[in-house]
Amino acid sequence: MATRHQARGAVISLLYAHDIGNPEVEKFAEDMLEEKKIRNRQRAFAMGLYKGVLEHLAQIDEEIKAHLKDWDFERLDHVDRSILRLGTYELLFSDLDRAVVIDEAVELAKELGSDQSPKFVNGVLDAVKKSSDAKDAAQ
Helix, strand or coil, X not given: CCCHXXXXXXXXXXXXXXXXXXXXXXXXXXXXXXXXXXXXXXXXHHHHHHHHHXXXXXXXXXXXXXXXXXXXXXXXXXXHHHHHHHHHHHHXXXXXXXXXXXXXXXXXXXXXXXXXXXXXXXXXXXXXXXXXXXXXHHC
């Protein structure tokens, strides 16, 4: 049985394909999850994350842009952008433990990104978390 970590990895693949402009990504999402043996609850988890990111993409991207220092959002590596989108979605729209969300994103960055990706992803998502925490405290 697949783990949530593996399900998140599959979501990164789907978001990557979407980001590079693959119009067929919706059609092959289920096949890709099956190929990676992501089934049942983990498949529902993965598809929920994927659809959630797409549903809130504009807000997620704005949140990421607000926390980029000396980086142009459009020039980010597609993998890093996909990891940041998933992590930001989970921080803003899920009730999962925030430390777990950031840790998972950093682990995915280690596996899928460049040598600089883990530190970069950690820094941006930590800033998103702090901003979200501050907004929650103000309410």
